[in-house]
Amino acid sequence: MIATTDPLTAARAAALFVSGLPTTKQPSRTEVEAAIRHALRARGGTRGCAADMAATYGDYPELAAPRMRWARRTIENLYHRQLRPDTQTATRPVDPNRGATPRGVALAA
Numbered sequence: 387m388i389a390t391t392d393p394l395t396a397a398r399a400a401a402l403f404v405s406g407l408p409t410t411k412q413p414s415r416t417e418v419e420a421a422i423r424h425a426l427r428a429r430g431g432t433r434g435c436a437a438d439m440a441a442t443y444g445d446y447p448e449l450a451a452p453r454m455r456w457a458r459r460t461i462e463n464l465y466h467r468q469l470r471p472d473t474q475t476a477t478r479p480v481d482p483n484r485g486a487t488p489r490g491v492a493l494a495a
Contacts, residue, residue, distance in 0.1 A: 395461055397432040401425040402457040404438045409456040415464050 391399075405421035407413050413421070429435050443450035 391458075395458070395465070397435075398422055398461045398465065399454065399457040400432060400435040400439055401429075402461060403450075403454055404429065404435045404442075409453055413460065418460060418464055 401422040402418060402425070405425045407417065407421045425435055426432065429438055439450065
């Protein structure tokens, strides 16, 4: 299964990855946003962050995996919580029992 990431989440995670925040800490939203802003400014944007990631860990990506998992998890926890209710809104009411048949009950022909 291939998981896709929206570009904004990927950019935020890359910037957080190259920031100086330690992975041993669960940073606050304010700390994450400040670290992202600083990383983007210091590296000239998202491409600079991606280039620094590649330059630092390009030959040894297995060393980067734990930090990227932390960065992705941190970004998803901070930013996607606020988006979930809107993304799950249905355009019409959904009947949870629609198409369901109780166990042991045969449908009439």
